[in-house]
Amino acid sequence: MTYHLYHYFEKDHGPFRNLSKLPIEEATHISHQLRSEGDVFASRRSEEYMLIRREIEQLARCQFIAKGGMPKNTYPHYMTLGPCKWLESWYRKPAVITIPSEEFSEESISFTYGDLFPTMRYQDEKPYRKQIYSRTEILNVIKEYGFPQDWNINGDKGPERYIEVQVWDEEVVGKYIF
Incomplete structure (x- = not known):
């Protein structure tokens, strides 16, 4: 069965821009700038966001390798399995790219049932x-x-709003960077 993966982004900045790929000082500075702007979703993130994000991404990478994944990147790019219109609200000028799931090898993508951040941190014992x-x-x-x-269209039934895809290889997403 063919599914499409969706990548939502700020139209003025382009797709697949990744804070995790930057040196921690630069990523923290940009994260701080986003918080100070106050009108985008990223402005709600804590000051420790980048440090926590990097820890969670490393945990995800280790789990993915244990399942046979072969990540080429240290940190993933993020997409969703299927559309999630709610993510458009994260951006001033939202844009989206869709890519058929078959373009990605099994060894280059992992999934979480919900966003990686709350999936790995939320304490409710869901399996x-x-x-x-x-x-x-x-x-x-x-x-x-x-x-x-x-x-969970309105987010009132828990933190899971979409299925997240972690893309661990630049090969496919590189075709979509402009």
């Missing part, structure tokens, strides 16, 4: 918390729980 999934595994999770985009 899909703190889990990184392969493509095959996430399809089984979807069969059991459905798409969060369908059952």
